[in-house]
Amino acid sequence: MSTTTPLAKAAGGTADFFDTRVGAGKMVKEFARKVFPDHWSFLLGEIALYSFVVLLLTGTFLTMFFVPSMTEVHYPEDALPVAMRGVEMSEAFASTLNMSFHVRGGLLMRQIHHWAALLFMASIVTHMMRVFFTGAFRKPRELNWVVGFTILILGLAAGFTGYSLPDDVLSGNGLRITDGVVKSIPVIGSYMSFMIFGGEFPGTEIIPRLFTAHILLVPALILALIAVHLVLIVVHKHTQYPGPGRSNRNVVGYPLFPVYVAKAGGFFFVVFGVLAIMGATLAINSVWAYGPYDPSPVGAGAQPDWYMLFLEGSLRLMPGQPEFVIAGYTISLNVLIPAVVIPGLLFTALAAYPFLEAWVTGDKREHHVLDRPRNVPTRTGVGVAILTAFIILVLAGSNDILATHFNLSINSITWVFRFLFFAGPVIAFIVTKRLCLALQRRDRELVLHGHETGRVVRFASGEYIEVHQPLTDHERWLLVGHEPVRPLEIGPGENERGVARPAYKKAVRRSKLSNFFFADRVEPVTPSELAASHGHGEHEEIESAESNEGLLTNASTRG
Amino acid sequence: MVKALASARRHRFAPVVLMLFALLAVGGIYAVAAPQAAVADSASQDDVTEGEKLFQANCASCHGPSAEGRTDVAPSLIGVGAASVHFQVSTGRMPMAANAPQAPEKGVQFSTEQTAQLAAYVASLAPGPAIPDGEQVDPALGDAANGMLVFRTNCAMCHNAVGAGGALSEGKYAPSLFNSTPTEIYEAMLTGPQSMPVFNDENITPEAKRDVIAYLMEQRADDSSPGGANLGAIGPVSEGMWVWIIGMGALIGASVWIGAKSS
Incomplete structure (x- = not known):
């Protein structure tokens, strides 16, 4: 135990230097002891964080070779690729080709950057699904949900601005659609388009403008919001899945240092490694296949990156008729509705959901223990319905690829999706909710009966029974730990003197919504039910079958 | 003679005769100078005869016994040329297996020689585009x-x-x-x-x-996709699919591995 080696002295001295100047001791104590619960789904957000770090690293490399200019040049006759020799193009496109073919590691960096962008959005969406389905957005984390949601939107902005930079035909088509969408906004549309493009589309200014947004504005905002997101995680402490010994007042897990520093630090390299392998082996956005931007050509299979595909699908599904000319002004509802209104509704619903649910439940308590998705059937159903709408739009945006790869008629696909866009979410909601309720009933069954063992015993009286093995305390905790949520009850509309209650109508609306959420439910087994089922011994099967039936009818009357 | 001609100049049919001469001259010059569309180079009369037999056995049921086509069934082949026959038959699109929105590419039904004979027969019906050299x-x-x-x-x-x-x-x-x-x-x-x-x-x-x-x-040279597997070269849809399958698949797998320890 010699603490006076030169090394220890130096370390102690350095630590003391920082502690006395910036309060390092307090920070280390606070952060290093932060407890992180173990669950794979808590790492989804980290995938997003690490792909963002990879984006910053590779993006910095790319800025050194990219020329954000729309000045026209001719690609050199002795440069690669062969199909671009002598072709007229913008400097942006030429520099993209040059960094892909003539800068050592340039193509690898471009591909890692693009894959990381796709992965960034994919992991954000997956992380968001986890947070949604487990109810992690409940008080006190509603604002952090909004922060995360804003990062999602900024991620779309980052992807969109970066995707357009190489100035190729495909991304130019995307810009042209953007131009059309902006112009579809009534009254201010054409002015906004001129403002964005610095004149008539495409102009000569859009690439430098997108460049500034892509490398400065959007990433700075994302970085700032990531900082807020992470600080709020520390402030709120981490959520945890339900389990024995876990409550809303504690966090069970490992400290950040050393366990999670190692795990999370290692995970960064796993993410970077996967991205590097993808960048090295899978071609992405080979812009020389599309050629330099020219407003006239469009290639078959012209789609945006996956996270924008729902917008493309929305546009492809919309029938073209609702375009009107009123007093010389064109109102393009055929663009406005699918490209502005529908995504607007989807995103607003997503951002506002925590507040909506809090209002419906009237629950003002803090929640740090997560829900099992089956225990909140309506929320899970709503989530799956939103996802279904999104997936249908994504598939609709890929309708030509579906047509060629599955030998289908593109017209039939489009019509099927037009109906499915409305019917699919409803069906998905009903099916998911029913599945959740069924799973809850199975949980009840399991708690009351225990596991089937397959061991059949014959009594002296000649009666046969199957032996059931009771659940362990740990298993049972998981299945009965959640609290039942019942619909809000409202009193009469008038008080005893016949005077109308203020805000009664609002209460009725709220109660209706609360009924929608919680009328169908399977309540967890109560201790008395459990005791009763155990007390009845061999008659337990009959007993619980009856009580289950009662619940079934209760639920199905609302069907 | 000259006198007779001179008097005939004013005959009322003279313009008609002159017009006939002019038309003959234009037609004659066109026949010599017009771009030579057509005619497979080495098609012999034997090829045409053999091709006609093949045509009657394999194509006539839809395209008609003299290739004139049948309404709503198959188009006329008179004047489509050898190039068209060669394209359709050598890729297996013709004969068509079933009535579909479009004739798919499938196994080739005729040998190279038979295809050339069919082409020679159809080209003999009327001039049309020839097979390129x-x-x-x-x-x-x-x-x-x-x-x-x-x-x-x-x-x-x-x-x-x-x-x-x-x-x-x-x-x-x-x-x-x-x-x-x-x-x-x-x-x-x-x-x-x-x-x-x-x-x-x-x-x-x-x-x-x-x-x-x-x-x-x-596009099919060995170095046509310097970035690696081209994923079908159909653009962002397949890229998006693979980022979910490979990227998210591998990383969720890694997350389960990292998060699996304890509890």
């Missing part, structure tokens, strides 16, 4: 960069930017060009099979057609 379709003689410009202006909207194929309406489609031979590509441009428009020599010159072939051949 080796030099016309040699990608080494074409300019891939110009081919890229021609291709993306005229072809990419249906066939995709690099010729991976694309969807058309009602189950029809523009096929992938990755396995088409230079001759087939040239013939398709010349004859406009199925939903494809005809790109005649005024529209895309023979040189430009060869440039397009050079560009398409460039």
Whole structure:
């Protein structure tokens, strides 16, 4: 135990230097002891964080070779690729080709950057699904949900601005659609388009403008919001899945240092490694296949990156008729509705959901223990319905690829999706909710009966029974730990003197919504039910079958 | 004689006779000077005879005994030329297996010799585009960069930017060009099979057609996808699919591995 080696002295001295100047001791104590619960789904957000770090690293490399200019040049006759020799193009496109073919590691960096962008959005969406389905957005984390949601939107902005930079035909088509969408906004549309493009589309200014947004504005905002997101995680402490010994007042897990520093630090390299392998082996956005931007050509299979595909699908599904000319002004509802209104509704619903649910439940308590998705059937159903709408739009945006790869008629696909866009979410909601309720009933069954063992015993009286093995305390905790949520009850509309209650109508609306959420439910087994089922011994099967039936009818009357 | 001619000058039929001479002269000059469309070079009368037999046995049920076509069943083949027959038969599109939105490419039904005989027979019915010769379709003689410009202006909207194929309406489609031979590509441009428009020599010159072939051949060179597997070359949809399957798949797997320890 010699603490006076030169090394220890130096370390102690350095630590003391920082502690006395910036309060390092307090920070280390606070952060290093932060407890992180173990669950794979808590790492989804980290995938997003690490792909963002990879984006910053590779993006910095790319800025050194990219020329954000729309000045026209001719690609050199002795440069690669062969199909671009002598072709007229913008400097942006030429520099993209040059960094892909003539800068050592340039193509690898471009591909890692693009894959990381796709992965960034994919992991954000997956992380968001986890947070949604487990109810992690409940008080006190509603604002952090909004922060995360804003990062999602900024991620779309980052992807969109970066995707357009190489100035190729495909991304130019995307810009042209953007131009059309902006112009579809009534009254201010054409002015906004001129403002964005610095004149008539495409102009000569859009690439430098997108460049500034892509490398400065959007990433700075994302970085700032990531900082807020992470600080709020520390402030709120981490959520945890339900389990024995876990409550809303504690966090069970490992400290950040050393366990999670190692795990999370290692995970960064796993993410970077996967991205590097993808960048090295899978071609992405080979812009020389599309050629330099020219407003006239469009290639078959012209789609945006996956996270924008729902917008493309929305546009492809919309029938073209609702375009009107009123007093010389064109109102393009055929663009406005699918490209502005529908995504607007989807995103607003997503951002506002925590507040909506809090209002419906009237629950003002803090929640740090997560829900099992089956225990909140309506929320899970709503989530799956939103996802279904999104997936249908994504598939609709890929309708030509579906047509060629599955030998289908593109017209039939489009019509099927037009109906499915409305019917699919409803069906998905009903099916998911029913599945959740069924799973809850199975949980009840399991708690009351225990596991089937397959061991059949014959009594002296000649009666046969199957032996059931009771659940362990740990298993049972998981299945009965959640609290039942019942619909809000409202009193009469008038008080005893016949005077109308203020805000009664609002209460009725709220109660209706609360009924929608919680009328169908399977309540967890109560201790008395459990005791009763155990007390009845061999008659337990009959007993619980009856009580289950009662619940079934209760639920199905609302069907 | 001269006097007779001189007096006939004013005969009331003189303008008609003059017009006949003029028409004959124009027709005669045209017959000599007009661009020689057509006629497979080495088609002999035997080929035509054999081709007719094959035609009667395999094609006449739809296209009619003298290739005049049948309403709502099959088009007339009079004047489609050898190039069209060679394209349709040598890719297996004809004879058509079933009545579908579009004749798919399938196993070839006739030998090279039989195909040439069929082509010779149809070409003998009326002049039409001939099968291009080796030099016309040699990608080494074409300019891939110009081919890229021609291709993306005229072809990419249906066939995709690099010729991976694309969807058309009602189950029809523009096929992938990755396995088409230079001759087939040239013939398709010349004859406009199925939903494809005809790109005649005024529209895309023979040189430009060869440039397009050079560009398409460039797409299947060994170094055509320097970034790695091209994922079908159909753009962002397949890229998006693979980021979910490979990227998210691998990383969720890693997350389960990292998060699996304890509790």
